[in-house]
Amino acid sequence: MxxxxxxxxxxxxxxxxxxxxxxxxxxxxxxxxxxxxxxxxxxxxxxxxxxxxxxxxxxxxxxxxxxxxxxxxxxxxxxxxxxxxxxxxxxxxxxxxxxxxxxxxxxxxxxxxxxxxxxxxxxxxxxxxxxxxxxxxxxxxxxxxSPRRDVAHPKFAVGDRVRITNVPAAAHTRLPGYLRKREGTIERIFEGDYGYFVHTGDGIGDPMPIYIVAFSPDELFGERAEPGALTIYAELFEAYLEGVQ
Missing domain, CATH: 1.10.472.20 (Nitrile hydratase, beta subunit)
Incomplete structure (x- = not known):
């Protein structure tokens, strides 16, 4: 990336x-x-x-x-x-x-x-x-x-555990690098399916749901994470998520 x-x-x-x-x-x-x-x-x-x-x-x-x-x-x-x-x-x-x-x-x-x-x-x-x-x-x-094109048709539900994909990087992406291959929990699903206007080559472009995913610092940074009751939230297109079995 x-x-x-x-x-x-x-x-x-x-x-x-x-x-x-x-x-x-x-x-x-x-x-x-x-x-x-x-x-x-x-x-x-x-x-x-x-x-x-x-x-x-x-x-x-x-x-x-x-x-x-x-x-x-x-x-x-x-x-x-x-x-x-x-x-x-x-x-x-x-x-x-x-x-x-x-x-x-x-x-x-x-x-x-x-x-x-x-x-x-x-x-x-x-x-x-x-x-x-x-x-x-x-x-x-x-x-x-507005990039909203329809009501939301989510694949995941609030509370689901998801893993962030590691799709090949394109010229432009909306996927933060430090989240790749990390696991989090769906905190919220936005109300609509949203397009991105540009097809980036890493999965987004056509209308799709957007989620707020919650991550613990330990999941992202391991033993380097700062102590305390902290949560990191990220807004992510559905194309960047996969289910955790």
Missing amino acids: KLQHYLGGLEGLPEPLNLEKRVFVEDWEQRIFGIHVAMMGLSNHLGAALPQYPIDDVPTSFKDEWTWASLRTGAEAMNPFDYFKFRYYEKWLGGITQFFIDQGYVTEDELSSRQAELAAEQAPSAPEPEAAIDDQVVDYLRKGD
Whole structure:
């Protein structure tokens, strides 16, 4: 499993993590956040989302699907050395840029040319967006969209013992590395079957139940676990669980 997928439970990191408390460190990071939100508000999956949006009628040239899962996939697919070298929104910038290149919206040469224009302060002014595009993005910001597609159809029940699978790691996963092959107890079942929009290659994507699974520190960390009445909870897709005989 790639190291950057999940740092929880790891020992021997070279130094304590520096937790930046500012939401945006530099002004350009706000623009990256805005681009991501606009892409989500214009994503073509919204026509089938809850609530359904008239996305086919919006006069935008963006005709692809973009969700949080898309952003995470792009960031976590980075080379591990680059992933740890860059700050949070630098990872966003890398993932979004690569997406636009891969989908043919822009070429690397065009990006280089644009960078030269900006460096020389000769960049042309951006065209004003159509009102219908703005209206769709604002509507999305107000209403959001839900990955829930049905009532829950769980394979497991509250109180069941389950083992976490050790599926091969894909470019992106929602399975914390330190939980693999560990056993826990179903604490709660969420009310619906939820899709993940992106098929990650390790079992999730199509709608399925999500569970809260409780683990004892001893199960996860053995004799290294800290003493006391502690319980660790994780929200996990059903594809990551298997029954304990």
